[in-house]
Amino acid sequence: xxxxxxxxxxxxxxxxxxxxxxxxxxxxxxxxxxxxxxxxxxxxxxxxxxxxxxxxxxxxxxxxxxxxxxxxxxxxxxxxxxxxxxxxxxxxxxxxxxxxxxxxxxxxxxxxxxxxxxxxxxxxxxxxxxxxxxxxxxxxxxxxxxxxxxxxxxxxxxxxxxxxxxxxxxxxxxxxxxxxxxxxxxxxxxxxxxxxxxxxxxxxxxxxxxxxx
Numbered sequence: 001x002x003x004x005x006x007x008x009x010x011x012x013x014x015x016x017x018x019x020x021x022x023x024x025x026x027x028x029x030x031x032x033x034x035x036x037x038x039x040x041x042x043x044x045x046x047x048x049x050x051x052x053x054x055x056x057x058x059x060x061x062x063x064x065x066x067x068x069x070x071x072x073x074x075x076x077x078x079x080x081x082x083x084x085x086x087x088x089x090x091x092x093x094x095x096x097x098x099x100x101x102x103x104x105x106x107x108x109x110x111x112x113x114x115x116x117x118x119x120x121x122x123x124x125x126x127x128x129x130x131x132x133x134x135x136x137x138x139x140x141x142x143x144x145x146x147x148x149x150x151x152x153x154x155x156x157x158x159x160x161x162x163x164x165x166x167x168x169x170x171x172x173x174x175x176x177x178x179x180x181x182x183x184x185x186x187x188x189x190x191x192x193x194x195x196x197x198x199x200x201x202x203x204x205x206x207x208x209x210x211x212x213x
Contacts (some may be wrong), residue, residue, distance in 0.1 A: 008065055011072075011132045015061040018107065018137050019074045020051045022100035022144070027079040029099035033092050035085035043079045051076040055181075070200040071192065072139040094159030097152045104141030108134045112210035119212075131211055138203050138210075148187060149173035 024046065027038030038044055043051070052058065056075035064072050086092030111133040118127030147153040150173065158169040176183050191199075 007128060007132060010129055011136060012062050012065045014133045015065065015072055015074060015136045015140075016048065016052075016057055017046070018104060018133075018140055019057055019061070019076050020046060020048055021107070022104055022140060023051055023076045023079045025099040025103035026096055027081065029096045030079075030081035030086065030092075033085075033095060034087040035081050035083075037081045037085065038079045041080055051079075053077050070196045071143065072136055073143050073188075074140075091159065094156045097155030097159060101141045101144050101152050101156075104137040104144070108137040108141065109210065111137070115211055131207075134210055135203070135207055138207055142199070142203055142206075146191075149176050150184070 024044060027044050030037065031039055031044065048057075053076055061072070061074040063069075064074075081096060083089075083093050083096075086096070088095070111130045115127045115130035115134060118124070118130055144151050145153040145156075147157045149155075154169070154173065158166050158173070161169060179186075
């Protein structure tokens with residue numbers, strides 16, 4: 001197998017599992033805050049069969065990677081949780097929302113350390129694999145921070161707002177969700193047209209800081 005093809009396939013695999021880990025992190029955050037919904041639904045597992053959404057977890061990530069898209073993204077089946085079970089009704093939803101993003105950022109930092117060690121010891125091929133994991137998780141984490149439903153940034157922001165404003169945000173999210181995949185596609189197209197270039201520049205700036213490029 002050619003090195004470039006191997007790296008591309010590895011990137012697809014890492015993207016899929018990073019998406020899954022992102023969702024599992026939401027479930028564990030909810031569990032730590034007192035809500036066992038995800039655990040009872042048997043979603044606190046890295047078994048991909050319990051999380052994969054055919055389009056969002058496989059087809060879209062593969063298309064983005066193989067077409068060298070300026071943005072890497074995807075989604076798994078949302079891990080369920082009941083906000084009314086959370087011990088902290090004031091901050092609980094924000095904590096659950098940000099857990100996936102925080103996990104992706106931590107993974108990026110971990111693999112950045114591995115990449116630095118690999119490059120320092122002349123293992124460039126291994127370093128490239130680790131660097132790919134850094135890039136994937138930076139894209140996932142930072143993209144999900146955008147405060148637009150159904151992304152985590154919106155849930156995080158909503159959880160910080162006073163009750164009246166938070167309810168208005170939830171109503172707005174409910175209306176957008178009624179558009180289903182169409183709403184997400186429209187947002188993605190608008191993002192690609194207007195924001196992809198500066199977003200990619202930000203991601204690579206942070207990537208170079210972490211890797212030491």
